[in-house]
Amino acid sequence: MTLTSYDATAAALDLLAGRPLVVLTGAGLSTDSGIPDYRGPGSTARTPMTYQEFVSGPPARQRYWARSHLGWARMHQADPNPGHMALAGLDGAGALRLLITQNVDGLHERAGSTTLVALHGRISEVVCLGCGAVTERSALQDRMGRLNPGHLQRFADVLARPDGDVELEETSDFVVPACESCGGVLKPHVVFFGENVPADRVERCFAAVDALGDEGGALLVAGSSLAVMSGLRFVRRAARAGVPVVIVNRGATRGDELADLRLDVGCSDFLPALAAQARR
Template sequence: MTLTPAPTPVATALELVAARPFVALTGAGMSTDSGIPDYRGPSSPARMPMTFSEFVSGPGAQQRYWARSHLGWSRMRRATPNAGHRALAALEAAGRQRLLITQNVDGLHEAAGSRAVCALHGRIADVVCLDCRAQSSRAALHRRLGELNPGWGERHADVEVRPDGDVDLDDTAGFVVPGCAACGGVLKPDVVFFGENVPKPRVERCYAAVDALDPDADLLLVLGSSLTVMSGFRFVRRATKQGVPVVVVNRGATRADELKIEKVEAGTTEFLTTLATTAPSELSGGGSAPAE
């Protein structure tokens, strides 16, 4: 039987987070207010991203991926940080956030000014060659794809964009995919696909940040993630095993609901802007701000 934690009032969670420095873990729900849909929100349709094994299965799969992703990137690159992204950057600048672990690939945390960021799944703005491992920019590839496929965007202007920059489109026949400019090899966005492993140095950096949290003074703050994917959930599980308080701000069920957490049914933007613009003493009704 699945246990659902009793909702924690927003005011109670704000007071708890305000009193402690934290490590943040963010998911797709952080970017919905920037116009990027999430995968598992309460009203989100079922979506299955392309897996790594499918992508490397041959030119047909790569054509399907890049034809759709070319459309998605046209819109995704225009997304801008929302107030929640900016609030986290302000909390970092104030010394209240120690590390930001994000499962998102949109780069909006960095665009908002966050500096201590571990992009767990990479960034959609980067491209890597699977043969020679040369790295290049997505903007440069976007220009090449546009030149090779004139009018593609105009013919498919009404497609729905997904959180990873993919879109809903079945017919991709005729789309031309270039090879690596250096060696002619297969190009892939430098992000972790389903079926791939997160690079070990990133995982170790995140574990180290969680392990450094003091159960009596710090906490882990999860924002806009259902934690369905193990790459993020493992840090929550690690924190709870070590007795570190965990606050999850998310609309809808999460994989952590059976763990000992404080669950807040609220939007991340509203929660974070209140947290960043209210002095800790105001939220707690007195006392001083936590030591930095």
């Protein structure tokens, strides 16, 4: 059922009290850190670049990296918000069995969460599609800056999009660095649309959800519309096993009919209250 009042928050806190938790987070959790989401209220519809498009040739990669060079400079400055800090507190209190995040911004880690699976990877890392070398995004950012002087200043006012992207069409003159080890194509170490989440990550998450049934636990979804299967499958798994599901999200989600409680409230409002309850 969908509840939006003070009573809904109280009911959710009561249902979750004392239970071990698996928490699934999405882009809605990071909006209070200034990072736009894909499908929240007021969000502009957009189609992210697919893996197939990224590997199609240099023009697509110019378009991606020219935008990402700008977007990373902004995302890198974002700070964890009260929702991130509350989940780190739940982790520290031993109430969290696993935090599964669909976000690539790294804000959970910066807040102090350690019992975590970054389902779609981290934008702070870069992988070479040739030799497989993984390097720090900050080093690539410096290289792009040297190869494209003035790019950050020239387009400082372009509109930000989710996941470190921006609205920019002038990309044909952007110089994209190659892998320093083998000269191969560099890609952010994240799961693009059109790619599969690595199987070991999925299995770890399934195992944590399955264990909730034996431990009397619950699955909490925070800030995800569950529009893609990579997150929705865990809600379906929990519901089939009779594990209570609580969804906290601004706007409807694809998993609403599976939820025991559905709260249309902000993550930064609900999660600190949940963390405070766990400390008592």
